[in-house]
Amino acid sequence: MRIWLDDGLRDPDSARISVFDHGLTVGDGVFETVKAVDGEPFALTRHLDRLTRSAHALGLPGPDHDQVRRACTAVLEANPMPLGRLRITYTGGHGPLGSDRGEHGPTLVVAVAGTTRRPDSTAVITVPWTRNERGALAGVKSTSYAENVVALARAHQHGASEALFGNTVGQLCEGTGSNVFVVLDGEIHTPPVASGCLAGITRALVIEWTGAKETDLPLDVLRRADEVFLTSTLRDVQAVHQADERELPGTAGPVTAKAMRIFAERSGHDQDP
């Protein structure tokens, strides 16, 4: 296994970042998770664009896309695998112990781990904690992810693979690492980015490819939606067969099954849509 740190490939056992790295001390960093199939990253241009938007939202300088692409290529070539979770992490770098940022410039880490294809359907729970759609980090893929760690652990305790959040005004928002879609009267809806959710790349592709609508939805829509599905880089489109106590019919309802088919076809034809 080889990883990329700052300007080159390294052995992960000897690669070193400062114990004062602001990503470590205060969660001052941004990241991307990219799907890599047979060493080919999917939708890398969109991921790099979002990495830049996230970095700018934190006041970090935009990452050098050519360098990050080189890092991704090198890491994928050094670690061949059929299905990989390619992780790009970009932090505020060496800094003081408080929230002020240091002068040393950002840290870049690119690493990959093998993963297996997700099941076609899954169970979700809702959690009592909220996404803050008015917070400074709303919609930013920052490394301050401990709220997601807590919520995902709660989901696992309940036999679910994802926890869904509402926002501060009780609207459906997103999961810890996924966006959520519901089917109402045959139409597909997903919360707008203004709900505080991440502008998911899979979400954007599903909206583009299926005509799904962005709609404010109350959290309890999960109790009456005909179908529910999740989207994310590693889930693609994944049906929900249970939401809290409610069992949804079948593994994937007809509209979800069609969305899954469309996503598989379109993403199979274009590695960088």
Ligand code: PLP
């Ligand atoms: N929402 C959150 C909070 C996420 O971390 C993710 C990331 O994977 C998503 C949604 C889904 O986004 P994408 O489809 O770009 O993976």
